[in-house]
Amino acid sequence: ETGVTQTPRHLVMGMTNKKSLKCEQHLGHNAMYWYKQSAKKPLELMFVYNFKEQTENNSVPSRFSPECPNSSHLFLHLHTLQPEDSALYLCASSQDKGINTGELFFGEGSRLTVL
Amino acid sequence: AQTVTQSQPEMSVQEAETVTLSCTYDTSESDYYLFWYKQPPSRQMILVIRQEAYKQQNATENRFSVNFQKAAKSFSLKISDSQLGDAAMYFCAYIRGGSQGNLIFGKGTKLSVKP
Numbered sequence: 635e636t637g638v639t640q641t642p643r644h645l646v647m648g649m650t651n652k653k654s655l656k657c658e659q660h661l662g663h664n665a666m667y668w669y670k671q672s673a674k675k676p677l678e679l680m681f682v683y684n685f686k687e688q689t690e691n692n693s694v695p696s697r698f699s700p701e702c703p704n705s706s707h708l709f710l711h712l713h714t715l716q717p718e719d720s721a722l723y724l725c726a727s728s729q730d731k732g733i734n735t736g737e738l739f740f741g742e743g744s745r746l747t748v749l
Numbered sequence: 750a751q752t753v754t755q756s757q758p759e760m761s762v763q764e765a766e767t768v769t770l771s772c773t774y775d776t777s778e779s780d781y782y783l784f785w786y787k788q789p790p791s792r793q794m795i796l797v798i799r800q801e802a803y804k805q806q807n808a809t810e811n812r813f814s815v816n817f818q819k820a821a822k823s824f825s826l827k828i829s830d831s832q833l834g835d836a837a838m839y840f841c842a843y844i845r846g847g848s849q850g851n852l853i854f855g856k857g858t859k860l861s862v863k864p
Contacts, residue, residue: 676753677840677854690851724794737784738852740794 637661640725640741647715648749655710655744657725664729666708667738668700671722683708715748722746751776753843755855762831763863769816770826770858772841780846783817785826788857789837797839800824802846828860836862 638659647653659666668680682690683702697719699711708725722745726738752775762768774783785797800808800817807815812832816825828835841855 674856676856677852679851682851692851722792726794737796737799738794742791742793 638725638727638739638741640723640744642744643742644745644747646747646749647712649715649717651715652711652713654712655723655725655746657708657710657741659706659708659725659727659739659741661727661739662729663727663739664705665727666702666705667726667728668708668710669724669726669740671724671743673721677724680710712746715746717748720746720748751778751843751845751853753841753853753855755839755841755858757858758856759859759861761861761863762828762835764833765830767827767829768831768860770828770839770841770860772824772826772855774822774824774841774843776822776843776845778845782844782846783815783824784842784844784852785813785815785824786840786842786854787835787837788840789834794840798826831862833862833864836860 641656665684667682670678670680679692680694681700686702697714701709722743724743725741728738754773781802783800786794787797788794798808798810798813800815807817812829814827838857838859840857842852844852
């Protein structure tokens, strides 16, 4: 496998469910990201991990809980979500070179629908 | 706060012709990078072209080139000899130099290519 892989591609959940999104990168990168893509809105950065350490939390509600066990894997744990959380969740990775130049490699996304 | 504006929600071009997508941004920083990302219907976002703010020369990548007007804070993308595979959402993005992964995206322009 190559690139950035996200599973599941589609997820439907109720507001009381607990589910997780998974991201795996095979590029040897050491930085990973979660972005939220909602209809008619710009992509929003949610979390950044660098060498497994969270370096940025962009004021994301606590019902979204990220986990980065190693530089290749990133999870987004979801619980008690709201319908407005329905969106495409994109994972990305990059090679940290000290000064990040913004060249990210994205997965295909997980389409989340909250009922 | 930095912002990125794409004023064209949708554009259309005839196959083999040239199209220009507009992007303006607002920043008080002197060290930054600008990008155009492409998101085809398969949803995987890929980098099309990158421009360093300190470089006066416009970036080019095969059929893709940019017109970077730093004083005007304008960063347009020109696609020459358009192909059917160019049909996608195009996102303009900005990152402050040294800012890890915090790309600021525009809302996107949907490009259709007519055969």
